[in-house]
Amino acid sequence: MTIAALVGCANEAAQDSSQKGPVEVGYIVARTSDVPVAVELAGRIAAAEMSEVRPQVTGLIRRRLFTEGAVVRAGQTLYEIDTRLYRAAAAEAEANLASALANAEATRVRADRLKPLAEAQAVALQDYTDARASARQAAAAVRQARAQMQTAGVNLQFTRVPAPISGRIGRSLFTVGALVTGNQTEPLAVIQGVDPVFVDIQQSSAELLAFRRALAGGGAAPGSTSVGLLLEDGTEYPQRGVVQFSEVMVDAETGTVTLRARFPNPEGLLLPGMFVRARFEQAVDTGAILVPQAALTRNPRGEASVFVVDAGNKAAERKVTATRTLGTDWVVTGGLKPGDKVIVQGLARMKPGAPVKPVPTSKPQVIAAPTPDSRG
Structure with a gap:
């Protein structure tokens, strides 16, 4: 009796197993999309303008x-x-100008009077020549005195x-x-313009080189110039800035290139010298595929893989390249192609080659409740 009962149970289990058939799994269809390449780099605040007040x-x-x-x-x-010395110097220059003007008028009049006398040969021609020269010298002295008075006025203003x-x-x-x-x-004091301010961002030359190669190869497109800031206490600065330019040379000591961003600072929250972290989209990956994080696993060596549905409705393990995340998804840049059916539901105890019944994740999966007979 006992042996017969055991054989009967085994036959029923085998029959139930054969009736279960392929495992129902949910999948998504892989599609390429434009995924921003977010970069977070260290930076420091610098004043947009700085001037030393000097006498x-x-x-x-x-x-x-x-x-x-x-x-x-x-x-x-x-x-x-x-101002006492400079007021006195200005008054002296003004008096010197008045004296020069009087002298110039006198020499001019004398030269004018000698002119008809010289023409009539009533006086020596040399006397008239000397008078004309004296008049010109007096006129030059007026210009000199006027310049000295202007200098004294400028010094008084200073x-x-x-x-x-x-x-x-x-x-x-x-x-x-x-x-x-x-x-x-x-200097007497230092003035710094703090609205707007600059943020000098440091990026390694190797990262910048890889970015430019990706742009040249067509695998990426230029990103947005908009920048966000994380302050020293971890809070996010409410205003966004704009990347203005990058240096044309690499710092030989640090191996970095400086990028400069401009930020509005109406409340004066950002102070020159403050340490911050800048977040911006330096490029857009035009051929990436987004895969839910639950669908991707890693082996002990850190290699990433996903299960896809092959042509025979069987699970196939596919190694992929995924080095970063975007929200709740992994950004896959290698190992998948558009149209692949990536399994995202029903992955428990999934093995390569196992038959599956693929169902789009947009449709609800039908999961039958266990019957009393199946428990025995």
Whole structure:
């Protein structure tokens, strides 16, 4: 009785197994698409404009007319230097000009009076020649005195030190009462334009070379110039920037090429010298295939593979190249071709060569509940 029962159960199991048939699996049809090649690189903030505030005349600082750390506008007076010497020099130049003008008028009149007398030979011709020369010398002295007066006026204006550019000014390096000179090496203060700002991004020359080869070979297309930023605390900067250019030479010490992006900074959140990470699409992969992450497996050597449905409705393992992800999908750049049926559902215990019943993933899979007889 026991042996007969066992034989009967075995026969029923074999019969059930034969009735099960191929495993029903869900698949997607591989299609090529344009997939952006996202790049994340380190960078540092740099001021779009930077200017050192320097004196152009010598004197004592009488007043400082700005608040350290504030935003100043171009032309705004920042310092006042003692004006007494320069006002005196301007007054002296003005007086010298008046004297030169008077002398020039007198010499001109004398030359004009001697002219008819010289023609009538009432005076020596040499006297008239000397008078004309004196008049010309006096006229030149007027021009010289006028230039000196203009110079004195410019020096007087230089006693008010203006902001060369608009931006945020740093701390004052000289206090009221300090003596400054027109040829000193240290600036009075530094102004930096912080809206907009530049982000200098470093990319290895090897990566840039591979990117350009891909463009030349037709396997990729130029990407967007729009750039996003990750700040030092890991948060994302709300404004997006634009890549403006890349350097034409490689830094010999670091082996990198500098790319420069321009970012709006209306709230002054980005400060020069700040470390950031830039995200942008440097290229677009025109022949990539997106495969759900659940459909791809890796062996102990790290090699990626997927199962596809072959012409005989059997599972075939296919090795693929997938080095990055995009959202919930792997970006496959090799091993698949358009039209391949990639199995994405029913992969549990899937083996190469196993017969399958392919069903598009857009259709619901029919999974029968186990019957009481099948449990025994």
